[in-house]
Amino acid sequence: MNPLLELLTRSWADILVATWQHVYLSLGSVALGALVAVPLGIWLSSRQNIARVVLSIAGTIQTIPSLAFFGFTLPVLGIGVLPAMVVLFLYSLLPILRNTYTGIREVPGELIEAGRGMGMNDRQLLFMVKLPMALPVIMAGLRISSVYIISWATIAALIGAGGLGDLIWGGMNVYDIWLILAGTIPAALLALLAGFTLGRLEKAVTPRGLRST
C-alpha cells in the first residue's frame, strides 16, 4: 500500500486537527496584528518623526531569527498557544504597519488639499479620501503578512502551540518523510489559499476609478 495513503487513512483526523490549529494560530495573530498595525499606521502617517522610530523598531523585530525569538519568550511566557501567538503577532506587524503608513502618505497631496479646501474635517478626510485611496496598499500588507505567518507558524510547534508544525517536527524526529509531507503540504496549501483570497480581496477593494483596466 502507498505509504502516503496509509498515513492518510491512519491519521487523517490528526492532520485535520493540526490544520485547524494552524489556521487559528496564524489568522488569529494576523488579525490581532492588523487590529494594532492599521490604526497605528494611520496615527503615524501624520507624525513623521515618531513614525521613523516605530518603523525601525518593527523592522528590528523582523530581523530576530524566529527560532531564537520563540526561545526568548520561553522564560517569560512559558509554552503553549499564547506565547506562540505573541511572537507571530509581533512578526505580523511590520508589513501591515509599513503598508498602512506608506499607503496613506502616498495619497496625492492635491486630493488632501482639495478635501481640506472643500471643508472636510480630519475624520472625513480619513474615511472619504485617505483610507479608500490607501486600502489596496493596506490589503497588500495584510496579504504579505498572512502568507509568511502561515509558514512561520510551523515553528510554533516547538513551544507546544500545536498546528502543522507538530507533524513536521514529529516526522523529523522519527525520520518519516511522509509525516513531514503531511505537515508541509497543508501548510503550503494554506499559504497559497490565503495569498490567493487576499489578492482577490485587494482587487475588490481598489476603487473602480483607480483600476487600470
Next chain:
Amino acid sequence: MIKFEEVTKKYGNQEVVKNINMHVREGEFMVLIGPSGCGKTTTLKMINRLVEPTSGRILIRDQDIMDMNPVKLRREIGYVIQQIGLFPNMTIEQNVDLVPRLLKWDKERRAKRVRELLELVDMDPDLYAHRYPNELSGGQQQRIGVLRALAAEPSVILMDEPFGALDPITRENLQDELKNLQNKLHKTIVFVTHDMDEALKLADRIAIMKDGRIVQLDTPEMILRKPANEFVLEFIGKHRVAGGGPATVESVMKSNPVIIGPERGVEEALALMKHKGVNTLLVVEQDKRLVGVVTVEKLDKNRRRASTVKELVETDIPVVAAGSPAREAFNTLTANKLDYLPVVDEKKRLLGLVTKTSIVNALASFVWEEETA
C-alpha cells in the same frame, strides 16, 4: 465682501505677503497675477484659511474669518485648484455633490443639484454622472472641478490657476465658459493666474503682485492705459499698452478668434460655427501653429465624405506677420477683398485675426480716447 486689512504672512523670517490691503466687492471677478513666488497663491489660500495670516485681518461680510470655524468657513467657499484634485474613488456625481453631502443636504436635493450643474456646462447627466474622473479628458475634469466648487451655492469662489495645466484650446474654451457662468451667477471670485491674457479676458479688476506686495490694483482697461511702473509695463507686455495710435497689426487684431484642432470632427466644427456665429474657423495645432482655415460651405458640402476638419482645411491662405504695420494689413485686406487676415508670429503660431471690423474698432477707440483726453 472680502476685505484684507494689513495682512502679512511670514514663514520663519521670510515675508511672503507684505501688508496687503484689498477689498474684493460683492459679485466681482478679482484676478491676482504676478510672477511665481509673488505671494498670489498664499494670498488666495488665506481666504479659506488653508494658510493663516501672521498679522492683519481678513473679513468676509464684515466678519473676521479667524473668529469662524475653518471647516464651516471652507464649506461656504468654493475652491478650485490647478491639479483639479477630483477624488478618483468617487463618481462624477459623488465628486460634484461632495460639499452638499458634508452639509447634509437630503438625497433628492443633491441629485437635482448635480443634474442642474452638469446641464449648466452641457454635460449630459445620464451619460456622465456615474462615470469616474479617469474616464474624462483633462478639460472635462476641470469642468467638474468648477462644478464641484459651485455645488453648495457659495457666494465666494477661490480659483488657483485652474486652467494652467490645460492645453491652449481647452483653456480658452473653459475661460469662455467661466465667463458665461459668471455672467449668469455673479459670484465673488478670486482667481490666481500668471497668464496676462487670461487675466485681461476674465477680470473685473486685476491685482498685480510682486514680492508679496500689490503693485497695482485696477480694471484691465486702466492697467493697460496707465501701468503704475516699469514692472507692470514689462509684465503686461509692451505691445498691449495703448499709445501713439494703432501702429502694428497686434493692436488692431482680435486676440481670440474662433479656432479648432485639425483632428476634430466635421459635425463638431459645424456646431462650433453655429454656436459662435461665424462662417470660418481657423485650424490650429495644439501648439497654436496655424494650419489653415475651414469654411462653412466646404464643411457643409463634404459632411458625408469627410470625418475630420483636417481633410477639408485650406492651407494656402494669406497671413500677416506679427509686428507688421497695421496699415499694411489694412491694405492687403482691401486690395484682395478679404474678410479676414490671420496674424502669426515667426513660428507660424496664431496670435489673432485682423478683420475690417477689428481695425475700425481699434481706430474708433483710439480716436475717441484722443478726444476725451
